[in-house]
Every structure is written in structure tokens, then in C-alpha cells.
Amino acid sequence: MSILKAIEYGSLHMTGALAQAAPQAGRSVMTTVQDMAYLVASILFILGIKRLRSPKTARDGNTIAAAGMALAIVATLLTASVSSLVGMAIAALLGSAIGAVMAARVQMTQMPQMVALFNGFGGIASALVAGGEWASERASAAGQQAAPAVDAAVTHATTSASTSVETQVMIGLSILIGMVAFTGSLVAAGKLNGNISGKPIVLPAQLALNVALLVGSLVGIGLFAALGGPMWALALTVALSAILGVTLTVPIGGADMPVMVSLLNSYSGLAAAATGFIIFNKALIVSGALVGASGLILTVIMCKAMNRSLANVLFAGIGTADSTGAASTTESATGKPVKRADADDTAIILDSAQRVMFVPGYGLAVAQAQHALRELADELTRRGVKVMYGVHPVAGRMPGHMNVLLAEADVPYEQLLDIDQANAEIEQCDVAMVIGANDVVNPATRHDQSSPIFGMPIIDVDKAQTVFVLKRSMAAGYAGVDNELFVADNTLMVFGDAKDTLQKVLAAIKEL
Amino acid sequence: MNEALLISLFVFVLALFVGNELIQKVPQTLHTPLMSGSNAISGITVVGALALVGTGLAQQEGLARWLGLAAIVFAMINVVGGFAVTDRMLRMFRRR
Numbered sequence: 001m002s003i004l005k006a007i008e009y010g011s012l013h014m015t016g017a018l019a020q021a022a023p024q025a026g027r028s029v030m031t032t033v034q035d036m037a038y039l040v041a042s043i044l045f046i047l048g049i050k051r052l053r054s055p056k057t058a059r060d061g062n063t064i065a066a067a068g069m070a071l072a073i074v075a076t077l078l079t080a081s082v083s084s085l086v087g088m089a090i091a092a093l094l095g096s097a098i099g100a101v102m103a104a105r106v107q108m109t110q111m112p113q114m115v116a117l118f119n120g121f122g123g124i125a126s127a128l129v130a131g132g133e134w135a136s137e138r139a140s141a142a143g144q145q146a147a148p149a150v151d152a153a154v155t156h157a158t159t160s161a162s163t164s165v166e167t168q169v170m171i172g173l174s175i176l177i178g179m180v181a182f183t184g185s186l187v188a189a190g191k192l193n194g195n196i197s198g199k200p201i202v203l204p205a206q207l208a209l210n211v212a213l214l215v216g217s218l219v220g221i222g223l224f225a226a227l228g229g230p231m232w233a234l235a236l237t238v239a240l241s242a243i244l245g246v247t248l249t250v251p252i253g254g255a256d257m258p259v260m261v262s263l264l265n266s267y268s269g270l271a272a273a274a275t276g277f278i279i280f281n282k283a284l285i286v287s288g289a290l291v292g293a294s295g296l297i298l299t300v301i302m303c304k305a306m307n308r309s310l311a312n313v314l315f316a317g318i319g320t321a322d323s324t325g326a327a328s329t330t331e332s333a334t335g336k337p338v339k340r341a342d343a344d345d346t347a348i349i350l351d352s353a354q355r356v357m358f359v360p361g362y363g364l365a366v367a368q369a370q371h372a373l374r375e376l377a378d379e380l381t382r383r384g385v386k387v388m389y390g391v392h393p394v395a396g397r398m399p400g401h402m403n404v405l406l407a408e409a410d411v412p413y414e415q416l417l418d419i420d421q422a423n424a425e426i427e428q429c430d431v432a433m434v435i436g437a438n439d440v441v442n443p444a445t446r447h448d449q450s451s452p453i454f455g456m457p458i459i460d461v462d463k464a465q466t467v468f469v470l471k472r473s474m475a476a477g478y479a480g481v482d483n484e485l486f487v488a489d490n491t492l493m494v495f496g497d498a499k500d501t502l503q504k505v506l507a508a509i510k511e512l
Numbered sequence: 513m514n515e516a517l518l519i520s521l522f523v524f525v526l527a528l529f530v531g532n533e534l535i536q537k538v539p540q541t542l543h544t545p546l547m548s549g550s551n552a553i554s555g556i557t558v559v560g561a562l563a564l565v566g567t568g569l570a571q572q573e574g575l576a577r578w579l580g581l582a583a584i585v586f587a588m589i590n591v592v593g594g595f596a597v598t599d600r601m602l603r604m605f606r607r608r
Binding site for chain 2: 038041042045046048049050052053054055056058059061062063065066069072073076077079080081084085087088091092094095096098099100102103104106108111114115118119121122124125126128129131132133135136139164166261262265268269271272273275276277278279280281282283284285286287288289290291292293294295297298301391393396398399400401403404407408410412413414415416418419
């Protein structure tokens, strides 16, 4: 490596670290402009997320964040060598095209698996950059050995950066988190998409296995840093963390996926932040921290909504695939008879109501009944009925999923209530209509300490005057628990396919 | 621990707190767009990939260059796909 190259490398590549380590090299105007651009980009990300407080401003917020990203990318290209531009452009266009096609084609019901996949791509990208930094530094060290006459200051600067133990630890951590996010997300996406069984697959000595893999990965990082960055140590970490991602995700049941997807979201952010530590890039650190915090908060919200600890979700191996078992439609397991209603009865009661709350579960989406529901709601609104939707946090397959599905069916967002808002309104409702939901409306969670879902926050539909439950059969929900709501005095069961039932009810109302 | 790393750590921890404040205020209705949008933001790692490929030794070092180029592809899927799908979703949220 020539002296010139070494200086160029020092002044352009190692912006943060070398600015301090080698003041002789100085900071070029370009790198200062670049850092300012990263600062502005970070501000734009924060302002963008801030606008997600309301659906009114959210779309602008997304655009602002995208502008921040564009700025960061352009600023980075300021110091790129001309010879590297073609390759980068091809790679960027390829990725952009794939992303654009995926974003345009995905159905809203498939959103969880796509977000999972994107989490994985973010993770692997960060791990690849970390690996690339290692390869680049190895080459740099080799270059110096070949050119021993390099100026002392530059040698010192480059050596301190390329052999720094801290940097090597960060390279290892970035790869560890990135690989776990990558393989874990692939498994999660496969489960959500039905390529892999949604059932929790309990591995032998699962906890011990995961701990062993994590410790092994960390030992790999330790050896990598201690021994001056040998490739085999890094390869060990890559392999073990890749396996860890799989073994962490495989035991998670389909219904617990909202938690796992949120957690993987968090990992993809943390991987980006770890990569930021390697190259001292504040834009990566800030953005990674924002995403890491976001994923973590959503994880906690999802766990609370199921009244379970994160450890329980991750290691208990419950949360089976959706129950599809056919059961009797005339009585519950306890033998108490259920009261049934047909479409005409339902229509009459709905029409005479003043306030109606719909409580959708994922069964609504499975039956593709969102549009039929909205049409019924529109007709009721025309007849002077106040309509609202109570959406439980785990009603969909990822945080906020049901809200998106309803928005897609043209449900106005003002009508979408979260669990607290819904429970504040429910007692004033003449009718609550549960569609394809089960455990999230089971009153046993409030008083039956023997119930496995005791303590889980629910939408208290049983406090409405009349409750309609649209359901295929009396089959239990995913927790495998009988629902006492179905045999309550003010509950009427309407059996059948949700879409079909809603259309019949709508037709009946129009005839009134 | 060198000073650059220490400053980075400060930035990281403070940004975690900012993120916490910001995201607590996002309503449940927007949690899915929040996830897909933050996903796109985590594609910021593309900046690291571009810096790797565009500057320094990666131009000569084959392995670093290829790792960087692969990272650009993955990160750009995230960036473009993430922002585009978020916009698509947010367009659907309408008032009465």
C-alpha cells in the first residue's frame, strides 16, 4: 500500500476514530459535510416517527423519514471513489427493484411475513457490513506489512483502528445480532407464511441448547478479539449465531408470532447500531437505537396483551397454530346449552340498537370478511346506529395488524378503538358483535384463577346488552380454553362462515 | 475504551431514550406501519455498506467489496420496500 493510499484511507474511511487518533490527517471538508448530513438525517428520522402519533400526519412522517434516508445515502456517496460507483449503483438498483416489487405486491394479510423478512434482510445487511469491515481491515494490515516505510503517524492511526479490541468486539456483536435476526426472521416468515408448520416445535433441552449457542457465539467473539481477528473465530460466531436464530424461533407457536416479529424488529435495529459502533457512524447508531427501542416496546406491549412474560413466550412452547377442530355447535363442553340466533334475529336486534361495537379477531381475516363487515357497518350507520370497532392488541398476526386490515376495507380510523377505549365504551353499547375472536373476549380471564389465560386483558364484550358471537363452531381458541361467554345469558351464537353470515345479516337488514 | 467509542455509547443510549419517548406515543392503530417504517429506517446500514465499498481498501480487497455489495442489495430491499409498503398502508387510513 502506498503512503498516499494510507493517508486517503485514514482521512476518508475512518472518520470518527481517526479524527481523534490522527489529528495530523485532519478532517476534510467533505467528511464534515457528511457528518452534518447524518445529523440532519437522524433528526428527520425522529421527526418522521413523531408524526406517527396520528393517522392524519403519519403519511407525511414516513415521507420525512424516507427523505432522511435519501440524504444519508447521497452524503455517503460524496466520499465514494468514482470507480466504485458503478458496482454500488447496480447493487442499489437491484435491491430497490426487489423491495419495490415486494412492497407493491404484498397483500395486507401477508404483512407480518414481509415485515419479518425485511427484519431479516436488515440483520444480514448489518452482519455483512461488519464482515466487510473485518476483511477490509485485514487487507489494510497486510498492506502495511508490505509497506513498512509508511509515515509513523498514519501507521499508528491505522493500526489503532484496525487492531482495536473494541472494534473487533463490535464486529463480532454486529454479526451475532445480525445473524440471529436473519435466520430467526427467515423461520418466522416461513411459519407466518405457512411454509413451516405454525406449531411450536419444542427442541430437546431447548433452553440449555440456546444458552450453549449464545455462549459459544460470545466465546467466538472473545477469541476473535483476543487473538487479533482470526477468520476461524469469526466463522465460528457466524455459524453458531445463525443456528441460534433458528433454535430461538422454531419453538414459537404461530399465535405468539406477534411477539417474535417485534423482537426480531428490535434485533435488526440493534444490529445496525452495532455496525455503527464499528465505523463510528452516528447515523447508524441513532437509527439503530430508535428501531431497537421500537421493537422492544412493541414486544412488551404484545406480552402484556397476552399477560405473559417474554421468557414464557420464548421458552414455554405454547401458542399453537389456530385451532380448526370441528366441535359441536349445540352445547359447550360444560353441557350448558348455547342460545342461537339466525341472520334475521341478528338483523332486527342490530337495527334497533343505538350503539354497536364490532370486536374482530383473526378469524375475520381468515374468512376474508372485512369488506362484508364494513358494508354492514355502513348500512347500520345509514340507519342512525353509532358503529365502532374494538381491536385487541393481539387480534392480528403482528402489532396493529387488524387495524391495517380494517383500514384496507375502508373502515374510518376514528372508529377503531384500542382495548382501553373499547372497554370505556362497552357498557353503553346495546350490541357487541364478536367476529372470529375467542380468547380475547373470554370473561374467565377476569375471575377464573384456574384458567390458563387468567389475568389476560380482554375486551369486556359480556358487559354489552346483547352479545353476538359469529363463529364456525364451539371449538376452543388457541389457548385451548372453553369460553364461558358463549353460554352467557346475554350471548347469542351465530354459527357459520363469518363472511356468509355478515352478508345474510346485511341482506336481512335491508329488507326491514 | 477510546473516546470515539465512548461518544458513540453516549449517542446510542440517549437515542434509546428518545426512541422510547417517541414510540410510546404511537397509537395501536399505527403499530404495523410503525414496524414497517422502522424497518426501513434500520436499512440505514446501507450507509455503512456504501462507505465500505466506496472508500478505503475495499476497492482492492475482493472479499470486503463483495460483502459490501451484498449488504447494499439487502439493505436497499429494506429501505425501498419498507418505505413503499408503509406509504401504501398509510394511504389506506382515511377519515369518515
